[in-house]
Amino acid sequence: MLHFQRTYYLYGLAFLPVLAYLFYLVLAWKKRVSARIGDPDLVKQMTRNYHPRNFAIKFSLALVALALMVLGLANLQRKVGGKINRKGLDVMILLDVSNSMLAGDLQPTRLARAKQVVSRLLDDIPDDRVGLIIFAGHAYMNMPLSSDHAAAKMYLDAASPASVPTQGTSIGEALQLAQQMFNNKEKKYKSVVLITDGEDHDEEAPKAAAQLHGEGVVVHTIGLGSPTGAFIPDPSTGENKKDAEGNIIISKLNQSLLQDIAQKTDGTYQLYDNTDAVVSNLEKSLSEMGTQSYEDDNYAQYESYFFYFLWAALAVLVVEWCVPEKRQKKTAS
Structure with a gap:
């Protein structure tokens, strides 16, 4: 039967919704600042290199990687040796x-x-x-x-x-x-x-x-x-x-x-x-x-799966790093 060895690490998952809410507040703050400037053309000119969708994707990927690392620390395992x-x-x-x-x-x-x-x-x-x-x-x-x-x-x-x-x-x-x-x-x-x-x-x-x-x-x-x-x-x-x-x-x-x-x-x-x-x-x-x-059962043996979560977290971070935060400049044909 699968179970987590160090369940206290799972409490770290509770911080993920908090981080997501803080991200939402940052986006709302940016919208308020843009509205305060007032001139849409000026705002568009100032943020021409900003890619809001990629910015959200990068944050989401970082959040997923963090969740995977927490699960890795908790160490999912399965008993393979009997009592x-x-x-x-x-x-x-x-x-x-x-x-x-x-x-x-x-x-x-x-x-x-x-x-x-x-x-x-x-x-x-x-x-x-x-x-x-x-x-x-x-x-x-x-x-x-x-x-x-x-x-x-x-x-x-x-x-x-x-x-x-x-x-x-x-x-x-x-x-x-x-x-x-x-x-x-x-x-x-x-x-x-x-x-x-x-x-x-x-x-x-x-x-x-x-x-x-x-x-x-x-x-x-x-x-x-x-x-x-x-x-x-x-x-x-x-x-x-x-x-x-x-x-x-x-x-x-x-x-x-x-x-x-x-x-x-x-x-x-x-x-x-x-x-x-x-x-x-x-x-x-x-x-x-x-x-x-x-x-x-003090001498029972367990097979751990923490490395799957850590490898997955590393892969997600690589993808996040490859996603550009700024718009790609179009080359003239």
Whole structure:
């Protein structure tokens, strides 16, 4: 089936009627100037070399060439390669990017270790569809479920506390957003990997976990940090963050919450110790969930036809260049 790859270029066609209207205004202005002169013979003498019909033809051809170039940029294409059948799970990764993830009880930071886990996991589950949600005060969809792991790594590298406008640790909202990304008709082959220090004190997270369990989603949680806590550095000042009363903030790992979420969904909880062990255990847990077959069109091949439009535009411009703007002088016989 034919379709345009970059449909946003097609909006450029909307400017063509505007250009045609401006051309009409120019012609109307010329008529008014001629009428203002008043003497028809004088006007005829002044415009004896002007060819109004050719002038309109040249403009029309230029307009057609511009339209063809816009269509070429939009790239009309047809799929020539079929979809690839693959087997895997649907895995939504929920990554905490709150300021508390900058604590240094894990070197260099909790967030750096979390990214290392996710990156290694992406390498070990090449056939699974993955999505990425980052959260702090609110949850944000970075990438929906896709087999494009290279794109997932790109979004992962860019994730930081600066990626979100509000701070906090809204685990419940992140779990609810993840639920929306899954196929609710399928009650298995779906998993959430939640990576956080668990500093969430609202009641939404356990409720959201229960809802996910009802949809057949298994939540595996990974806790980063220490129960005793650590200071949170402020990148702007280099000092430790303080609360409104001037006391230094200590960020503590909330293991009980993460264990509760995992238990409610028949998942697993791991306290981060080292990347290899965490990823190995997580990969084992995911592999025990079985796999589903799905069609992957990320690697489909397409045949493009943009060059036909560009060659046509070039041909039209050549014709436009050959059309004389002035009247041809008649030679005496």
